[in-house]
Amino acid sequence: MRIEEHPILDFDRGEKITFFYNGQEVEGYTNETIVAALHAAGVRKLGASPELHRPRGLFCAIGNCSSCFMTVDDEPNVRVCVVKCKQGMRVEEQNGRGVVRV
Template sequence: MRITEHPILEFQRGEEVTFFFEGQELKGFEGETIAAALHAAGIKVLGHSPNMHRPRGLFCAIGNCSSCLMVVNGEPNIRICVEKLKPGMRVETQQGKGCLK
């Protein structure tokens, strides 16, 4: 789902690009955040809370809350709400605190 109409904001999108979520090919627009592209593709569960393992979605969307940490191109703990989408990116759900390789 994308917002196409808003009382105040206007939307200028970049070129359409392909990226991967858990190996699944998805389309997004270059320059938007990874979170925006995932939401547009209907993916709203970005991870799980550490203790009670409840699904976690987008919360602050400005890089504050760390609700959206995911593994991007093999690197864990990426705040996907502020990280811009690039062609061919591999985005994966993070388990626990993430693992450095």
């Protein structure tokens, strides 16, 4: 769900695109962050903590914590609250520490 109208803010979401979240196609916009698109699609759990495997979700939303770490196009530990959506990118839930694929 996205806010369509606001009394004092205008939204410039940019171009509509699609990307993949855990293999499922998700809709987003070029001017919104990955987590905003996932939130609009109903995704609340973004990963799990490294040691106790507790669920993690959006926390600070400004790039200052590690709560939203996800793997984006094989790059682990991407803060998806500050990275914008791109057509065709692959976003995966990250459970524990990220793994660098070589």
